Structures are given as C-alpha cells and as structure tokens.
Amino acid sequence: MSANTVLLDFSIEPSRINDELSRKDIVKVIKENLEKYFGNLKMIYDMLVDDGYMCIFNDSSATIINVRFFNEGLITINIEYYKKDNDNQRISFESSRQLENALVKELNLLHGQTLPALDRGPIVKYFPTADERIIEYDIDKVLFDKRSEFQKIQIVHSKTLGNMLILDELQNIAEADLIYTETLMQRGKEDYSGKDICILGGGDGALLYELLKENPKNVVMLEIDDLVMEACNKYMNSICGDVLEVRKGDNFEIIIGDCMVWLDKYIKDGRKFDYVFGDLTDIPISDTPTGEIWDFIRTILEKSFAVLKNTGKFMTHGNGASCPESLEMYEEQLKKLNPTVKFTRDTAFVPSFMEDWIFYQVAFEKH
Numbered sequence: 001m002s003a004n005t006v007l008l009d010f011s012i013e014p015s016r017i018n019d020e021l022s023r024k025d026i027v028k029v030i031k032e033n034l035e036k037y038f039g040n041l042k043m044i045y046d047m048l049v050d051d052g053y054m055c056i057f058n059d060s061s062a063t064i065i066n067v068r069f070f071n072e073g074l075i076t077i078n079i080e081y082y083k084k085d086n087d088n089q090r091i092s093f094e095s096s097r098q099l100e101n102a103l104v105k106e107l108n109l110l111h112g113q114t115l116p117a118l119d120r121g122p123i124v125k126y127f128p129t130a131d132e133r134i135i136e137y138d139i140d141k142v143l144f145d146k147r148s149e150f151q152k153i154q155i156v157h158s159k160t161l162g163n164m165l166i167l168d169e170l171q172n173i174a175e176a177d178l179i180y181t182e183t184l185m186q187r188g189k190e191d192y193s194g195k196d197i198c199i200l201g202g203g204d205g206a207l208l209y210e211l212l213k214e215n216p217k218n219v220v221m222l223e224i225d226d227l228v229m230e231a232c233n234k235y236m237n238s239i240c241g242d243v244l245e246v247r248k249g250d251n252f253e254i255i256i257g258d259c260m261v262w263l264d265k266y267i268k269d270g271r272k273f274d275y276v277f278g279d280l281t282d283i284p285i286s287d288t289p290t291g292e293i294w295d296f297i298r299t300i301l302e303k304s305f306a307v308l309k310n311t312g313k314f315m316t317h318g319n320g321a322s323c324p325e326s327l328e329m330y331e332e333q334l335k336k337l338n339p340t341v342k343f344t345r346d347t348a349f350v351p352s353f354m355e356d357w358i359f360y361q362v363a364f365e366k367h
Contacts, residue, residue: 130320205240
C-alpha cells in the first residue's frame with residue numbers, strides 16, 4: 001500500500017496567468033485533459049493566493065488533483081491517490097507524458113515536464129545524495145525497522161544493491177559497497193600486518209571484518225549502538241561475517257560504549273595505536289564549520305591524534321565530491337591541528353550512494 005504522487009510542471013508567459021479570462025481558459029483545458037484519465041472530475045475548491053491561483057479537483061475514486069498557478073509563469077499539477085499493493089497505477093508514466101504533451105500543445109506552453117509516480121508509503125524508497133538531491137532506490141521490502149536509544153535503524157532490500165543499512169533515514173552501506181570499505185582502509189596501499197588499530201564507530205562490522213583479513217596485531221572497535229550490530233549481524237553478514245556475533249577473538253574486541261569515553265581512557269593510560277579509523281558521522285553540509293556536529297568532529301580529531309603513534313594514521317570518510325565547500329571546511333580543521341598534520345584524499349564511486357565519495361588519510365607532519 002502506498003500514496004502515489006504524480007507531478008507535472010509547466011512554464012508559461014506570466015501575462016497569461018495574471019489575466020483572469022486567460023487563466024480560466026487554461027483551467028478549462030487542463031480539466032478537459034485530466035478527464036481523459038480521471039472520470040467524474042469535479043472542482044471542489046479554488047482561490048486566489050498572494051503568489052497566484054490554486055484549484056483542487058477530485059474524482060469518484062478519491063483522486064485529488066491540485067493545480068497551482070504562480071504569477072512568475074509556473075503551473076504545477078500534483079495528482080495524488082491511494083494505491084493498494086496489487087492495484088494498477090491510475091495514471092501510468094506513459095499516460096502522464098501524453099497528458100504533458102497534450103497540454104503543452106493545446107495551451108502553447110513554453111515548457112513541460114512530468115515525473116514518474118512517487119511511491120510514498122511504509123517502504124521508503126527515496127534517500128538524499130550528499131548535496132541533498134533525491135534518489136529513488138529499487139527497494140522492495142523492509143527487513144528490520146526499530147529505533148534504538150540513539151537512532152532509527154532500518155535494513156531494507158534493494159534488487160540491485162542487496163541489503164542496505166539505513167540510519168536516521170540516511171543510506172549508510174549496502175552489500176554491494178565493498179569499494180567503500182576498501183577505499184576507507186586503503187587496501188593494497190597500507191600495511192596492517194602486526195598493527196594495533198582502533199575503530200571509532202563501524203557498527204555495520206564491514207571495516208572490522210575486512211581489516212582482520214590483513215593480519216593485524218589487534219583491533220578494538222568502539223560502537224555505541226548495540227542494536228545496529230544486532231541488525232547487521234542478522235541481515236548484513238555478507239559484509240561483516242561473524243564478527244558482530246563473536247564480538248571478541250584472539251586479535252580483536254568490540255566494545256559497546258561511547259568512543260569519547262574510551263579515547264579519554266586510552267589517553268590517560270598512554271595507549272597508542274598505529275591506525276585510528278573514524279567511521280562515524282559524515283562531514284556536515286553547512287555554511288560555516290560551527291555547531292554540535294562540527295564540535296564533535298574537532299574533538300574526535302584531537303583525541304584520535306592523542307592516541308596515535310608518531311608514525312600512525314587517522315583514516316576517515318568525508319562526504320560526497322558534490323560538496324566541495326564542506327570538504328574544504330574539513331580540510332581547514334585539519335590544518336589547525338596541533339601538532340601539525342598532513343593529509344591525502346582518495347575518491348571512490350560508492351554504488352549505494354550513487355556518487356563519488358571522498359576519503360581522508362591523515363598523519364603527523366613530522367615523525
């Protein structure tokens with residue numbers, strides 16, 4: 001079951017909208033063309049608004065059609081109806097394109113565009129890119145949907161990407177995303193054999209699972225949300241193996257807790273690592289590097305370098321390549337660290353993100 005929404009947009013000479021007689025003729029033509037697809041169509045409401053005009057139609061099957069005229073020369077038509085799982089669409093994409101073309105031709109409009117139906121319901125199919133564009137995924141079922149003390153956790157199935165972890169309605173990782181983990185850890189470029197490693201976050205288990213294949217001396221993973229690990233252990237074990245179930249082995253341990261608290265403990269105890277991985281929040285999209293998340297990022301950087309050996313590296317993901325301003329702000333924070341650091345960056349196209357993603361490798365300037 002879902003609410004289907006079909007959107008059509010048109011542009012027109014503004015003078016034709018602002019003229020009352022012209023506007024009425026346009027509404028008449030729109031209604032006549034809509035009636036080819038929706039029978040017994042009636043106007044149930046109309047009014048002038050500050051930026052133009054709006055009217056609402058409905059039909060005998062409870063389809064609601066909202067038509068808006070904007071004084072600047074824009075007309076929008078929003079068609080919305082309820083659809084049961086086995087029902088056909090009341091207006092197909094092909095039919096909506098025919099409706100678009102007919103209106104453009106009959107009304108001599110400047111431009112027309114129609115979008116495939118947005119399928120809005122219990123199965124969420126739409127997620128934003130890094131720069132907040134909308135992507136529709138081929139998700140066909142929800143496998144896990146619970147809210148922990150910290151966040152909303154979902155695991156859904158995509159026909160092309162496999163199972164996907166969604167946290168607070170943001171795509172995190174899919175079974176098709178090995179390239180994400182391999183780029184984060186710089187597989188083939190870094191030597192993890194015999195090294196001490198700390199992972200901050202990493203609740204999906206993918207990074208830990210892949211690092212253990214590199215024969216490290218020891219890996220400690222600090223993850224605050226046990227429910228994320230339970231969900232991934234059950235539905236994402238193709239990327240995490242059994243590490244989230246075992247939790248502790250000869251050369252690794254998963255600690256459930258706040259990584260800040262544990263970093264403070266390691267600093268106090270003088271414990272040092274060859275690598276620290278920041279597998280936590282993405283770099284925020286903001287006008288300035290201020291606010292709670294930026295403060296968190298700066299604190300993580302400071303504490304991570306406090307537990308790094310002189311020859312160690314801090315490895316982390318950044319954000320999408322489509323967000324250069326945020327990436328530049330992050331790099332400015334790196335340049336302010338004391339002792340000074342140097343960094344490199346790598347880029348990989350992550351299948352489930354459907355975009356290029358930036359990863360950072362940061363080390364002390366002198367060692």
